[in-house]
Amino acid sequence: MEQPHFDVEVAQNRYLPRGADTVDAIVTVTAHPPAQELRPSVAVVILLDCSASMHRPSKLAAAKRAAHAAIDSLRDGAGFAIVAGTHETTMIYPDSSELAVAGDTTRYEAKRAVDEITAGGGTAMSRWLRAAGALFAGSEYELRHAILLTDGRNTSEQPEAVSAALTELQDTFRCDCRGVGTDWLVSELRQISEALLGTVDIVAEPDELVTDFAAMIERAMRKSVPDVTLRLWTPKEAAVTVVRQVDPAVLDLTAHQENAHVQACDYATGAWESETRAFQVRIAVPAAGVGDTMLACRVSVVDAAGEVLGRGKVLATWTDDPAYYGALDPQVAHYTGQVELATAIRHGLDAHRSGDPDTATHELGRAVALAAQSEHAETMKLLSKVVDVEDAETGRVRLKDSVDELDHMTLDTRSVVTTRRHGRS
Amino acid sequence: MDSTVMSTRCPSCGEPARPGDVFCEACGGRIGESTAGAAAVPPEPRAEAAARVTEPPGTEPRADSFAAEAMTRALTQWPVADLPTRADPAWPIAEPPTRAIPVRPVGESPTRAVQGGPAEPTTTAEPAGPLHESAPQAEPVWPGEAALDEAAVRSPDARTRITVTPVGGSVRDSQDGCVHCEYRDVDEDGYCLRCGLRQPTGRDRMADDVGVVAGVSDRGRVRESNADAMAFGFTGDAAQPEYVAAVVCDGVGSGAMAGQAAQNAADAGAAELLGCLADGLDARKASTMAIAAAGDAVNALAEPGPAEEDTPATTYVSAVVTGAEVTVAWLGDSRAYWVAPGARADAAGAHGGPGEGVTCLTTDHTVRNTYLADGMRAAHTLTRWLGADSDGTDPQVSTVRPDRAGVLVLCTDGLWGYLDDPGTLAARVLTHGSAAGAAAGLVGYALSEGGRDNVAVIAVPFPAGRRWP
Ligand SMILES: [Zn+2]
Ligand SMILES: [Zn+2]
Numbered sequence: 001m002e003q004p005h006f007d008v009e010v011a012q013n014r015y016l017p018r019g020a021d022t023v024d025a026i027v028t029v030t031a032h033p034p035a036q037e038l039r040p041s042v043a044v045v046i047l048l049d050c051s052a053s054m055h056r057p058s059k060l061a062a063a064k065r066a067a068h069a070a071i072d073s074l075r076d077g078a079g080f081a082i083v084a085g086t087h088e089t090t091m092i093y094p095d096s097s098e099l100a101v102a103g104d105t106t107r108y109e110a111k112r113a114v115d116e117i118t119a120g121g122g123t124a125m126s127r128w129l130r131a132a133g134a135l136f137a138g139s140e141y142e143l144r145h146a147i148l149l150t151d152g153r154n155t156s157e158q159p160e161a162v163s164a165a166l167t168e169l170q171d172t173f174r175c176d177c178r179g180v181g182t183d184w185l186v187s188e189l190r191q192i193s194e195a196l197l198g199t200v201d202i203v204a205e206p207d208e209l210v211t212d213f214a215a216m217i218e219r220a221m222r223k224s225v226p227d228v229t230l231r232l233w234t235p236k237e238a239a240v241t242v243v244r245q246v247d248p249a250v251l252d253l254t255a256h257q258e259n260a261h262v263q264a265c266d267y268a269t270g271a272w273e274s275e276t277r278a279f280q281v282r283i284a285v286p287a288a289g290v291g292d293t294m295l296a297c298r299v300s301v302v303d304a305a306g307e308v309l310g311r312g313k314v315l316a317t318w319t320d321d322p323a324y325y326g327a328l329d330p331q332v333a334h335y336t337g338q339v340e341l342a343t344a345i346r347h348g349l350d351a352h353r354s355g356d357p358d359t360a361t362h363e364l365g366r367a368v369a370l371a372a373q374s375e376h377a378e379t380m381k382l383l384s385k386v387v388d389v390e391d392a393e394t395g396r397v398r399l400k401d402s403v404d405e406l407d408h409m410t411l412d413t414r415s416v417v418t419t420r421r422h423g424r425s
Numbered sequence: 426m427d428s429t430v431m432s433t434r435c436p437s438c439g440e441p442a443r444p445g446d447v448f449c450e451a452c453g454g455r456i457g458e459s460t461a462g463a464a465a466v467p468p469e470p471r472a473e474a475a476a477r478v479t480e481p482p483g484t485e486p487r488a489d490s491f492a493a494e495a496m497t498r499a500l501t502q503w504p505v506a507d508l509p510t511r512a513d514p515a516w517p518i519a520e521p522p523t524r525a526i527p528v529r530p531v532g533e534s535p536t537r538a539v540q541g542g543p544a545e546p547t548t549t550a551e552p553a554g555p556l557h558e559s560a561p562q563a564e565p566v567w568p569g570e571a572a573l574d575e576a577a578v579r580s581p582d583a584r585t586r587i588t589v590t591p592v593g594g595s596v597r598d599s600q601d602g603c604v605h606c607e608y609r610d611v612d613e614d615g616y617c618l619r620c621g622l623r624q625p626t627g628r629d630r631m632a633d634d635v636g637v638v639a640g641v642s643d644r645g646r647v648r649e650s651n652a653d654a655m656a657f658g659f660t661g662d663a664a665q666p667e668y669v670a671a672v673v674c675d676g677v678g679s680g681a682m683a684g685q686a687a688q689n690a691a692d693a694g695a696a697e698l699l700g701c702l703a704d705g706l707d708a709r710k711a712s713t714m715a716i717a718a719a720g721d722a723v724n725a726l727a728e729p730g731p732a733e734e735d736t737p738a739t740t741y742v743s744a745v746v747t748g749a750e751v752t753v754a755w756l757g758d759s760r761a762y763w764v765a766p767g768a769r770a771d772a773a774g775a776h777g778g779p780g781e782g783v784t785c786l787t788t789d790h791t792v793r794n795t796y797l798a799d800g801m802r803a804a805h806t807l808t809r810w811l812g813a814d815s816d817g818t819d820p821q822v823s824t825v826r827p828d829r830a831g832v833l834v835l836c837t838d839g840l841w842g843y844l845d846d847p848g849t850l851a852a853r854v855l856t857h858g859s860a861a862g863a864a865a866g867l868v869g870y871a872l873s874e875g876g877r878d879n880v881a882v883i884a885v886p887f888p889a890g891r892r893w894p
Binding site for chain 2: 320
């Protein structure tokens with residue numbers, strides 16, 4: 001049987017000054033999945049917001065068209081379901097609590113059922129998520145993917161309800177979240193997508209939903225290695241202090257940790273297609289003597305069955321030579337900067353929203369400088385809709401007199417998207 | 426090879442294992458003690474052969490490959506400190522210090538016994554060349570010993586056998602586990618599965634034991650390389666050696682040159698010392714001739730021209746131990762201590778020689794000692810040494826006749842810098858039951874105290890031939 005395999009590449013400056021106890025590395029993982037015909041089974045649950053606010057004709061109609069596109073993109077044999085979400089949930093298709101199997105008939109029936117949807121009621125997202133979880137739980141599909149579409153805030157329940165549901169459902173399926181318009185909360189959808197290892201994005205125009213949904217389904221269909229885990233072994237008395245995905249987007253994995261063994265922790269990374277992701281890893285180690293070399297971390301990529309698909313090593317060597325320990329690894333420096341960039345944007349936007357223009361200007365200026373430095377053109381473009389850039393290099397900016405809510409939310413949503421290091425071979 | 430049974434799961438945690446895995450990826454536990462690696466080691470052809478290899482029989486295969494790799498590494502780093510590699514049975518019969526050893530009537534070509542590995546077990550101990558004919562037929566040589574490397578030199582009358590053990594290479598005492606945390610398992614790349622630290626390689630840690638003398642040297646915890654060196658050996662039969670000789674050197678400076686100078690001096694000094702003793706020279710004369718040879722070996726490293734920065738120089742202390750006396754010779758601040766059972770330190774024995782307790786037999790050649798009479802406080806700076814810019818090799822030689830059995834300890838300042846109380850030395854030496862145990866114990870003490878400097882310790886039980894007083 002052909003096995004997927006993963007290349008694991010570690011970028012770091014392994015030289016540390018005397019007494020240093022922090023080891024930083026960027027672990028770049030590239031998946032090489034098996035041939036197409038060996039791909040795992042996949043199921044998709046579409047969670048459509050059908051609360052009263054969706055009633056505006058353009059929105060509901062666009063959501064229906066998007067659902068059609070999604071259904072058409074399902075490959076034969078894929079499991080699927082459409083769920084209408086309000087303050088409760090309603091099965092749109094199928095009407096049983098079991099996933100349908102995609103085929104010509106079920107696709108046709110599903111689209112007819114979608115056409116019948118009407119809007120009305122509140123918004124209780126924890127119930128939507130639990131409904132998806134229940135559908136997946138009763139199935140045997142290896143890849144489990146949900147798409148959540150909303151246009152508003154989670155007003156029909158306390159925030160704790162969502163947190164509790166996420167704790168329960170974490171790592172059982174992936175969920176991509178999409179917000180239509182500007183009446184939803186970035187923080188609410190981000191909380192869901194981070195816990196369920198998905199993406200979050202804003203859809204400015206309802207019409208854009210169609211292409212976006214089709215693309216999401218196609219992407220889900222391409223995923224070929226389910227439930228991939230990053231396993232980090234560390235020496236006794238050492239500890240992993242930071243694990244976050246930094247490419248293609250910043251995603252903190254610390255909460256996705258499970259103690260695999262005495263000296264190893266597992267971090268769920270979800271399903272993979274043929275792709276490359278980078279992870280920032282920081283390890284606190286007991287400082288060893290000058291001249292000593294420590295294996296600070298064994299990195300392995302492990303599948304659901306516990307099979308090791310790839311490995312790498314993070315080392316540490318203590319030295320008194322500043323020529324060695326003084327050099328910053330370019331990859332580590334780059335992604336550290338990307339994480340700072342995302343943080344600066346978020347702090348800046350929060351300050352802006354809470355009426356603190358000084359902090360907003362300072363943080364967004366820093367973000368502009370970091371974006372310029374890393375040649376992050378996409379983020380720079382989004383930043384320039386919120387601030388007037390006077391000098392990008394030094395980060396001298398002025399807040400715009402009026403910022404469009406859409407631009408504000410777009411920058412917020414996409415702040416986590418990083419760029420690769422330019423000039424890398 | 427049909428014993429190659431792979432366990433497919435870790436016996437400790439049940440994690441699946443891949444073929445060839447020696448350790449569990451998940452928990453670090455060992456997977457299948459008798460798997461592929463063990464089966465790949467050919468059986469030893471002879472019982473003696475087992476005694477000639479570095480590791481005792483039963484040592485795990487990973488240690489084998491590690492030691493071989495470490496030696497290869499050591500070879501590339503230290504071209505002069507020639508070490509046999511098991512992978513290269515045709516390892517040339519080269520004499521490391523030859524160019525530095527003055528021409529001598531006997532033993533001018535110290536023929537090195539090649540530890541060729543299992544392929545040719547019985548011939549290895551016999552000297553090659555013309556001397557071979559006059560030698561008595563091979564008997565198992567030094568049975569039971571586990572020396573890494575020995576040079577056998579034979580005087581023309583073939584009555585005396587000299588065994589030199591230049592300790593320029595690396596022996597990892599694999600059965601002891603991690604040298605840092607003593608955990609039993611170390612992975613195939615030499616990283617401890619508990620503390621993650623890499624096991625020392627090459628000159629980082631050197632150890633050898635020939636029973637009647639043993640030594641350990643360690644890089645320490647602060648210096649990046651080891652500039653201490655040692656060499657030792659004996660004449661005659663291992664069970665009843667006539668002379669046991671040992672040399673400890675501490676290279677001056679910290680570059681690669683320092684370690685090279687120290688190793689050259691130790692190797693050349695020990696070879697010359699044993700050669701002279703075998704020729705019938707007395708211990709004092711042999712000691713000064715050995716220092717001359719060691720000096721030549723160090724000076725041979727000097728580059729012509731005004732390269733001021735990296736000039737080769739080293740301290741030197743040697744000891745010759747017989748059944749009746751101990752002769753030490755030294756330049757610099759490496760020391761020789763007499764240690765004998767008893768409570769009092771610095772006590773004279775019944776015959777005026779050192780008795781019970783601890784006696785330092787050497788006086789440091791340092792600025793501090795030179796001006797001590799004037800009450801000056803001076804830095805720890807050498808006034809005499811071996812090698813470049815030395816104002817003529819002017820060693821000090823001292824002979825004592827102990828009145829009881831004891832242990833002679835040679836060491837560098839990496840050890841004695843931690844010996845505020847001489848009683849510490851006595852306590853730490855005498856708790857052990859062998860020269861190897863004492864040397865390793867003292868090095869371990871220096872490391873546990875901080876390992877600020879490289880450390881080298883040789884222990885020689887007195888009288889010569891005793892395994893322990
Ligand atoms: Zn295990
Ligand atoms: Zn260890």
